[in-house]
Amino acid sequence: MHPLLVRQLTLAALILACTLPVYAKDTGYLFVSSEKDNHITVLDGKTYAVVKRIGTAARPRHLQFNPDHTQIYVAAGDGKAIDVIDVAKLELVDRIGEIDDPELFDLSPDGKTLYISLEDDGALGILDLDEYFAKREGKPDLTVAEAAPEGDTSEAEDDAADDDEKEGEAKEGETKEGESEEDEQLPGMTTVEVGEEPEGILVSPDGKIAYVTSEVANTVHVVDTASKEIKANIVVGNRPRRFALTPDQKELWVSNELSSSISILDPASQKLIETITFLPPGFRAEDVTPVGITLSKDGKTAIVALGRANHVAFVDVASRKVTHYVLVGKRAWNTTLNKDDSLLFVVNGLSDDLSIIDVASRKVLKSVPIARVPHTVLIDD
Amino acid sequence: MISRFLVKVLLVKLLLVISLVWALPSYADDFTIGYLQLEKDPRYSKKQSFARYLLGSLGRPYAGAEVALKESKFHASGIGASFKLEQVKGKDTAALLASLKTMNAQGVQFFLLDLPADAINELATATKGQSLVLFNVSAREDRLRQAQCQAHLFHTIPNYAMLTDALAQYLVFRKWKEILVLSGQQPDDLELNQAFKRSAKRYGLDIDADRPFALGNDPRQRDQNNTSLLTANADYDVIFVADTKGEFARSLPYASVKPQLVVGAEGLAPVAWHWAWERHGAPQLENRFEAQADRPMRDADWAAWMAVKAIAEAVQRTQSRDFAVLSKHLQSEELVLDGFKGNRLNFRPWDHQLRQPLLLATHNWVVERAPLEGFLHQLNNLDALGFDQPETQCKF
Numbered sequence: 001m002h003p004l005l006v007r008q009l010t011l012a013a014l015i016l017a018c019t020l021p022v023y024a025k026d027t028g029y030l031f032v033s034s035e036k037d038n039h040i041t042v043l044d045g046k047t048y049a050v051v052k053r054i055g056t057a058a059r060p061r062h063l064q065f066n067p068d069h070t071q072i073y074v075a076a077g078d079g080k081a082i083d084v085i086d087v088a089k090l091e092l093v094d095r096i097g098e099i100d101d102p103e104l105f106d107l108s109p110d111g112k113t114l115y116i117s118l119e120d121d122g123a124l125g126i127l128d129l130d131e132y133f134a135k136r137e138g139k140p141d142l143t144v145a146e147a148a149p150e151g152d153t154s155e156a157e158d159d160a161a162d163d164d165e166k167e168g169e170a171k172e173g174e175t176k177e178g179e180s181e182e183d184e185q186l187p188g189m190t191t192v193e194v195g196e197e198p199e200g201i202l203v204s205p206d207g208k209i210a211y212v213t214s215e216v217a218n219t220v221h222v223v224d225t226a227s228k229e230i231k232a233n234i235v236v237g238n239r240p241r242r243f244a245l246t247p248d249q250k251e252l253w254v255s256n257e258l259s260s261s262i263s264i265l266d267p268a269s270q271k272l273i274e275t276i277t278f279l280p281p282g283f284r285a286e287d288v289t290p291v292g293i294t295l296s297k298d299g300k301t302a303i304v305a306l307g308r309a310n311h312v313a314f315v316d317v318a319s320r321k322v323t324h325y326v327l328v329g330k331r332a333w334n335t336t337l338n339k340d341d342s343l344l345f346v347v348n349g350l351s352d353d354l355s356i357i358d359v360a361s362r363k364v365l366k367s368v369p370i371a372r373v374p375h376t377v378l379i380d381d
Numbered sequence: 382m383i384s385r386f387l388v389k390v391l392l393v394k395l396l397l398v399i400s401l402v403w404a405l406p407s408y409a410d411d412f413t414i415g416y417l418q419l420e421k422d423p424r425y426s427k428k429q430s431f432a433r434y435l436l437g438s439l440g441r442p443y444a445g446a447e448v449a450l451k452e453s454k455f456h457a458s459g460i461g462a463s464f465k466l467e468q469v470k471g472k473d474t475a476a477l478l479a480s481l482k483t484m485n486a487q488g489v490q491f492f493l494l495d496l497p498a499d500a501i502n503e504l505a506t507a508t509k510g511q512s513l514v515l516f517n518v519s520a521r522e523d524r525l526r527q528a529q530c531q532a533h534l535f536h537t538i539p540n541y542a543m544l545t546d547a548l549a550q551y552l553v554f555r556k557w558k559e560i561l562v563l564s565g566q567q568p569d570d571l572e573l574n575q576a577f578k579r580s581a582k583r584y585g586l587d588i589d590a591d592r593p594f595a596l597g598n599d600p601r602q603r604d605q606n607n608t609s610l611l612t613a614n615a616d617y618d619v620i621f622v623a624d625t626k627g628e629f630a631r632s633l634p635y636a637s638v639k640p641q642l643v644v645g646a647e648g649l650a651p652v653a654w655h656w657a658w659e660r661h662g663a664p665q666l667e668n669r670f671e672a673q674a675d676r677p678m679r680d681a682d683w684a685a686w687m688a689v690k691a692i693a694e695a696v697q698r699t700q701s702r703d704f705a706v707l708s709k710h711l712q713s714e715e716l717v718l719d720g721f722k723g724n725r726l727n728f729r730p731w732d733h734q735l736r737q738p739l740l741l742a743t744h745n746w747v748v749e750r751a752p753l754e755g756f757l758h759q760l761n762n763l764d765a766l767g768f769d770q771p772e773t774q775c776k777f
Contacts, residue, residue: 119665120665120668195452196451196452196669197662214455216452216719217452217453217454217455218456218697233455233458235459235697235698238719238725239719258719258725259717259725284762285725286724286725286761308723
C-alpha cells in the first residue's frame with residue numbers, strides 16, 4: 001500500500017474513532033457493582049438496558065469517578081485490589097494491589113491521592129497514586145474473578161495468603177499487625193492507625209482533612225492529611241457508616257447504622273451539633289439501619305437509605321424534618337442522584353435490584369434487576 | 382511510753398498512706414476490668430475442646446475480652462483513660478472472692494466471670510449490695526436468671542431457655558412438631574431438658590417420648606446406651622438431645638432407627654456465635670478473634686468480648702467513670718450494643734440478661750437466625766427468646 005494512503009486511512013480511522021459514541025463524555029451510563037457476581041453492570045441511562053458487564057477482582061463494592069470522569073476506581077475487597085475502569089472503553093484497564101480488604105475510599109480533589117479504609121488493619125491508608133504507578137514492579141495481572149457460586153463469599157482463595165502471614169507472625173511472637181505489614185506495604189502507601197473497622201471516608205474539598213468513621217469505636221476521626229495525624233475524635237452514634245458534606249461545607253452528616261440516626265457535625269468546631277432519628281411508619285427503631293447519604297446539589301435536601309427498613313428518607317436540611325419515606329427494595333444501602341437531581345437511584349443489596357425514583361413526585365418509576373448483592377451505583381452524566 | 386505508742390501508730394498510718402498512694406497510680410489512668418476464672422475448669426479441658434462439640438468451647442474465652450480491649454482503644458479517651466484487663470486465676474471460689482475483694486478495694490468495679498454457675502452464684506451472693514457489676518460470660522443455666530438472679534449480675538451469654546426457644550421457633554417454622562427427647566441425667570442436662578419442655582409448650586411442639594440416655598457399653602443398660610434401642614418405637618420428626626457435655630450427642634446422628642435429624646446439642650444447635658455467620662460484619666470480628674486466639678470464636682468467647690464492649694460503650698456514652706452513672710447506663714434501655722448479629726442489643730431490665738439474636742448452626746453453616754421472621758413480640762422481637770417479663774421469677 002502507498003505510504004500516503006496508509007497515512008490518510010489512519011487519519012480517517014482516527015477521526016472516525018473520535019466520533020464514535022463510546023468515546024463521548026457524559027454517556028448517561030449507570031455503573032452498579034455486584035459483590036457476589038464480581039462485576040460492574042453498565043446500564044443505559046434512558047432504557048436501563050444492560051450495556052455491558054465489566055468483570056473485576058473479587059467482591060467489588062465502592063465505586064468512584066476520578067475528577068474528570070474518565071476512570072472509575074473500584075474497591076474489590078476479596079480481590080485485595082482497587083481496580084481501574086476506563087469509562088470510554090468500558091474496560092478494566094489497571095489494578096492497584098495488594099491492598100488488604102479495601103471497602104470504601106475517597107479521592108483527593110486533584111485525583112492524585114486515594115484515601116482507603118483498611119478494615120482488617122484498623123487503619124486509614126493514604127496512597128500517592130503517582131508514586132505508586134512510578135515505583136511498582138510492572139502492571140498486576142488483570143484476571144477477573146468468576147461469579148461466586150451461591151452462598152460463597154470467595155474467601156477460600158484468601159486462605160493460603162492468610163496462613164502464610166500467620167506463620168510469619170507466629171515466629172516473631174508479639175509483633176503488632178501494623179508493624180509487620182509495614183515492610184510489605186505498597187509503594188506510595190502510608191497508614192494512619194484509627195479505631196477498628198474504619199468505614200466511611202470523606203476528604204474535604206481543600207484536601208486538607210480526611211474524615212474516617214470507625215464502626216467499632218463509634219467515632220469520627222479527623223485526620224490532617226499533611227501531617228497524617230489524628231487531630232480530633234468525635235463520638236457519634238453506634239456503627240457510623242457514611243458521610244456527606246453540605247455544599248456550603250458547614251455541616252458534615254454521618255449515618256449511624258445501629259442508632260437509626262444521622263449525626264450532624266460542625267467541621268469548624270469539630271463538635272456534634274444535632275442528631276436526626278428515623279422511624280418510618282410501622283417500623284421499630286431496631287429495624288431502621290441508615291447507611292447511604294446523598295445531598296442535593298443545592299444542599300436543601302438529604303436522602304438517607306434506611307437499610308433493613310427498605311425505605312429511603314427525604315430530609316429537609318434546614319428544618320431537619322423528614323418530609324417523606326419512600327418504599328424501595330430490600331436493604332437499601334447506597335444512593336445517587338443524576339446531574340439535575342431529578343432522578344434518584346437506590347441500590348438494594350438483598351433484592352439484587354436498583355430502584356429508580358422520580359424526585360419531584362417521590363414515586364418509584366421502575367426497579368431494574370442488576371446482579372447478586374449490588375453495592376454502589378454511579379451515573380456518568 | 383505514750384509518746385512511743387503514738388509514734389508507732391503514726392508510723393503505721395504513714396505506711397498505710399504510702400502503700401495506698403503506691404497502689405493508686407496503677408489504676409489512676411487505667412480503667413481496669415477484672416477477669417476471674419478457675420485454674421482448673423472442666424469445661425475447658427483439652428479432651429473437651431479437642432472434640433469440638435457444637436455447644437462446647439474451643440478454649441478459654443479470655444481471648445474474646447482481649448479482642449474487645451483492642452477495639453476499645455478510643456472509647457475511654459474522653460475521660461483521659463484507657464481500658465485494661467486484669468486476669469485472675471483462682472484455685473477455688475474462696476480464692477477468687479478474696480481477689481475480687483482486693484481488686485474492688487483498689488477501685489476495680491467491673492468484673493467478667495468465666496466460671497461455672499455455682500461459683501457465679503456464690504460470688505454474686507457474697508458481693509450483693511456492693512458497688513460492683515459482675516458479667517457472667519460462660520454459664521448458661523436458667524437459674525442464674527431466675528431464682529438466683531442478682532441486680533449486679535449481668536449475663537452476656539444466652540441462657541438455656543433462649544437457646545431452646547430459638548430452636549423451637551425453627552422446628553415450628555419447618556413443621557417438625559413431633560419430638561423424641563433423649564436426655565442426659567446430669568444436673569445440667571436435666572436443666573437443658575427442662576428448658577426445652579418449656580419451649581415446646583410455648584411454641585406448640587409435641588414431645589412424643591422423653592428417654593434418659595447413659596454413656597457406656599453396659600449390656601444391662603442397653604435401653605439407655607444403645608442408640609438403636611433409644612430411637613425405636615416412637616413417632617417423631619426430629620430427635621432433641623439434651624447433652625451439655627456433648628459426648629453422647631455426637632454419637633447420635635446416622636445412628637438412629639429412623640433417618641430423622643438430630644437437634645439440640647448436635648446436628649442443628651442454637652448458638653450465640655458461629656464462625657460461618659456472614660452477615661452484619663460478623664466475618665470481621667471472627668477474623669480479629671482468630672488472629673488473637675488462633676481458633677474459631679465460640680459462644681463464651683463472644684460473651685466475654687461483648688461484656689468488655691458493654692463497659693466501653695457505657696464509658697463512651699456517659700463520658701464518666703462514676704460507678705452509679707455507668708451501672709445506670711448499663712441497665713438503661715438507651716444502651717445500644719453492637720453484637721455483630723444485626724440487632725441493637727441491651728440488657729433486659731427484669732433479669733439483666735442480654736437480649737440477642739441466636740444462630741441455628743451446624744458444624745459449618747448457619748441455617749437460620751432467630752427470632753425467625755414472623756415470630757413477633759409486642760415490644761421487642763428479641764424478647765421472644767428466653768424469659769419474658771411476665772414469666773420472670775427474678776426479683777432484685
